[in-house]
Amino acid sequence: MKQIRNIVHKVTPALNWVTCAALIAMMLLGTANVVLRIFDSPILGTVDLISLLGATVIFFAWAFTEEEKGHISIDLIVSRLPQKAQAIIDSITGLLSIVICGLLAWQTWVYGMGLFRSGETTATLQLPFYPLVLGCAICCVILTIVFILEFIESISEAYSK
Numbered sequence: 051m052k053q054i055r056n057i058v059h060k061v062t063p064a065l066n067w068v069t070c071a072a073l074i075a076m077m078l079l080g081t082a083n084v085v086l087r088i089f090d091s092p093i094l095g096t097v098d099l100i101s102l103l104g105a106t107v108i109f110f111a112w113a114f115t116e117e118e119k120g121h122i123s124i125d126l127i128v129s130r131l132p133q134k135a136q137a138i139i140d141s142i143t144g145l146l147s148i149v150i151c152g153l154l155a156w157q158t159w160v161y162g163m164g165l166f167r168s169g170e171t172t173a174t175l176q177l178p179f180y181p182l183v184l185g186c187a188i189c190c191v192i193l194t195i196v197f198i199l200e201f202i203e204s205i206s207e208a209y210s211k
Contacts, residue, residue: 072106099175
């Protein structure tokens with residue numbers, strides 16, 4: 051278990067660096083495209099690239115953000131409950147998160163393989179979709195692993211209190 055946690059602690063920051071690079075690329079590409087439009091020379095495929103980079107930013111940031119507890123959590127009612135009840139509710143939401151993200155990972159992989167077989171590409175630059183979609187599926191698997199680790203922690207907290 052500790053080995054898996056250590057691997058996740060090394061992988062999620064790397065995914066976050068990919069997110070940062072994609073976000074910077076989106077900014078630079080969008081800015082360059084706007085500036086070059088002034089000279090009647092926009093960058094070909096800007097919409098394609100910004101769309102792909104946007105998906106990269108979203109999916110590649112999920113696991114790191116979850117691991118850092120950066121997602122919004124509204125616990126107005128739950129925070130007033132006893133610690134054991136909070137741990138039980140965390141366990142239930144953790145289990146639901148595992149199921150949903152596991153299904154998302156599986157179906158994203160299935161969709162990516164379908165794109166691979168069909169050879170579908172972006173409209174302007176003809177870039178294949180499947181590498182990004184399969185990368186997003188892998189990110190969902192990593193997010194699922196993060197949820198599993200958090201679930202195990204919340205179960206152990208529920209039983210220890």
